[in-house]
Amino acid sequence: MRFVTKTIHAYLDYPVAALLMAMPFLLQLGSSNPLAKWLSVATGLAALVLTIFTDHKLGIIRVLPYSFHLAVDFLVGVVFVIAPFALGLSGIDAIFYWANAAAVLTVVSLHKPEESLQPAMA
Numbered sequence: 374m375r376f377v378t379k380t381i382h383a384y385l386d387y388p389v390a391a392l393l394m395a396m397p398f399l400l401q402l403g404s405s406n407p408l409a410k411w412l413s414v415a416t417g418l419a420a421l422v423l424t425i426f427t428d429h430k431l432g433i434i435r436v437l438p439y440s441f442h443l444a445v446d447f448l449v450g451v452v453f454v455i456a457p458f459a460l461g462l463s464g465i466d467a468i469f470y471w472a473n474a475a476a477v478l479t480v481v482s483l484h485k486p487e488e489s490l491q492p493a494m495a
Contacts, residue, residue, distance in 0.1 A: 375485040379439055383431040385480065386424040393417025393473070402466050409466035412456060413473075416449060443481055450477035 394417035397403070403410035427442040428435035453474035457467035 390421040
């Protein structure tokens with residue numbers, strides 16, 4: 374049931390980075406801790422840089438392997454699960470991070486491994 378291909382993931386990366394930078398302002402995050410706003414903005418900026426350097430369809434400077442990109446995405450998901458507890462976030466601040474964690478971890482878990490380009494050995 375894994376259907377998120379490398380190409381689908383590439384098309385998700387830029388809008389997700391932009392949303393991570395914009396949504397904290399639109400939702401007025403930071404009522405429980407100012408870091409609720411800035412963690413997302415910093416993560417969005419880092420996601421943008423990661424996407425630019427990832428070896429996938431929309432990467433601009435393709436020097437980072439896609440597997441590294443997936444590992445970083447997984448770590449972001451884990452950090453977003455833990456952040457509300459570690460930073461004492463509540464209300465919309467906590468919900469924002471848990472919802473994003475669920476989305477990121479779902480996309481990573483639905484990643485479809487690429488077919489090997491090497492011929493099968495007999």
